[in-house]
Amino acid sequence: MNAPAAVDPVRPAEGDRYDAIVAQFAPRERVLSTILLRQAKRYGDALLLRCGGVEWTYNDTLAVAAAWAGQLASAGIQAGDRVAIFCGNRPEFLQVYLGCAWLGAIATPINIAFRGAQLSHVLNNARPKLLVVENIHRAVFDSVDEGATIPSLVWTVGKDGITDGSDAVLAPASASPDEIASPPLVRPGDTVAILYTSGTTGPSKGVCCPQAQLFWWGIYSARALGIREGDVLLTTLPIFHTNALNAFYQALLNGCTYVLEPKFSASGFWPSVRRHKVNVTYLLGAMAAILLSRPSEQGDRDHGLRVALGGGVPERFHASFLERFNVPLVDGYASTETNFVFASPIPSDHPGSMGYLMKGAEAIIVDGDDAPVPDGEAGELLLRPVEPFSFATGYLDMPEKTVEAWCNYWFHTGDRVLRGPGGVFRFIDRVKDAIRRRGENVSSWEVEQVLMQHPAISACAVYAVPSEMGEDEVAAALELKPDMAFDPVDVTSFCETRLAYFAVPRFLLVLAAMPLTENGKIKKIELREAGITPDMWDREAAGYKLKR
Template sequence: PDVKVSFKDMASILYTSGTTGVSKGVEMSHHYWYAIWAESVKYSRYTEDDVLYTGLPFFHGNAQGITVGPAILADAKAVIVERFSASRLWDDCRRWECTEANYIGGIIPILLKQEPREDDADNPVRLMVGAAAPEDEWNAFQKRFNTKILEVYGMTECYVCLASPYDEPRAGSCGKPITGWEVRIVDDDDNECEPGRLGEFICRSNRMWVGTTGYYKKPEATLELWQNMWIHTGDLGRMDEDGYFYFVDRKKQAIRRRGENISSFEVESVISSHEAVLESCVVGVPSEVGEEEVKAVVVLKPGMSVTEEELIRWCEPRLAYFAIPRYIAIRDSLPKTPSERVEKFKLKEEGITPDCWDREAAGIELKR
């Protein structure tokens, strides 16, 4: 009873996913959480009639920021299941009459790869909220499941700073800055990039106590995050002439091959669009001539088969020749964090493994 709590005091420490290395504890104030929830209610247009669904863990920002907190503020309901299941999600939403479900990363492609059902479009879900829905699958997903994709962007450190305008979304775009956030695309010297040019997302809030104050017991990492008083996300993207932002790749996960910059996200989208592929992960591995070669780790759908050469031929008309993988490893699964994000750093650190098929050693010549 003698403890006084201020809105600006730290409410929780949420750890990053650790997809590129060791997780860091992100300090979150009470007011920061409230701002996250309040903005989510606004950009998703939640009301007391909504039922929000999630299969993501509570220690992940998505479940707390898009489902649980907003449900409390909107006086709505929340349905929380133990884990995400592609085969169960739509039936769950029908059972509990859910009007919204959230997603991350590869969830949209995985749902699309489920066997079509006659009742796919017969569901109560008006909105799917999340990040990284592939642009080429956006319209197909909305049509098949009779729902709307609402793409957002952010990290635990700046959650959420971009959201698609509800009535004017653009396929592949993570939207525009929401209330109180400034977002820019900059080069390596923090100079702002002109529209269409690739650069790093940086952002800052113009409201007090919104955004993280730093990383728990990591002052050096906090200083690196807050360069020039802007949060440096480590994400690459671009902005178009109309102010819509587009995510391209993690800066640490972009691949440099023989003078060309390659988006692992783009290569993954192409490989994963093959009918036999359930999901994929693309990383750079050391090249004998310097820089990197492209390595793809692929998981196939149950009962499906495809050869490495067939995957190469699938990529040829869809990717620049220099972005087509040299190495392909077909495996049963990808290493993931508890929040269902692929641990890319593990696949990168393992390098070229014995199960890697080598396109050049197989004598496959690419068409240019």
């Protein structure tokens, strides 16, 4: 199976800069300890981290990693042991993460929104030797199933820092850069973190991310965003997911400052951008739309923000965001299992697309038998890396899922994508979101785009429900704009003039709020599992006849 050659890098003018950074690290050196040692020597007392009133220079960060590796080792943590972290965006998260990466232990962040059976599943899959939990979340572990793997060794993150089981504050002694002992031998293919998927299509899977994968995240993402030495990078996304975590590597490898805020705030976003003199930030899904929904202000362009990641931001918001805030949004595509592999120019020449295949990955689009399909035809996107260990190595203790995903030496993304003229890639929907209705294929994404044009609808999700005639029926969950009434006949007739008859939703369900993951993705699995519910409006039961 031959892959087409990758197109030229999206940032050809910047290519030499990132290639030069890569050249500084031989393949065996693409591990966090070596990166910290080398970058501390280069940048010294320049600021690397600002979080919650805490500031670390590059030298400080090196000392933190070595000191907390020693603290973990004193607690009995060894290379390969898993350390679960149940904590929000705080410097203590990074203290533990950096210590694990230096030592060769495996940081295992857990989404702080997980509860009950979902949390029990992750604990039983990860089997951590140590649990580091933020004090405000301690009670969450009372809800886990009996028999869940909660380790006997628990550290608590509180207002004074991290405490052990005796409530003694842990404060490992740090050394100057010249006094730090050589780190343990860690290889680029060793797992540095296990990041759990949101479980939108089934139980959460623990993605095994090697040391070198995070190195390449720092290179590929920086290239996509045009990051420059000395930039200030701001993220409000949760650090237990790959986006915020890899932004730390972007800063570290490119000589930048990483600003980590507790969470996204529409009212606080621009003040933070101005206060920290931010150049680059990360907006996903609805975040750009939320900022645009706020009243215009005279100082909307009074900032130093140069570019923002806009992955998943709908096409209709790109131009208005640029016009109002003078900030271009970068389209892109990445996943925890892979890397930042698609990006648009700055600004995007095809807003709302995935952009172009970047340097560092190969891609093909295939049918159900893994045979390539021609340009312009939708199929599943398959990816594979160019550099060793730049993608994840599999799913923790899920060999069948690992083999299924990496079948035929390609990673199967589960995303339906098409490659258009000029090499631009467009996301259609998830393979499992495709709906088969009476012999016709229905794209949930296409139906959602139509529904989002309706003046009363603020959010929607289209999914399959069982049909009494076999195959599927089309259902749509809707969230309405404030003070808007729901008229199912009006919504149906609106769709009827814009969609093929077989794609018009039969069932409509109004929700006060969509079920969301911590990253803001709609949990379609919850909607699918609920199936046809009594509060749904049924077009056929109502006697509405579609015109054909």
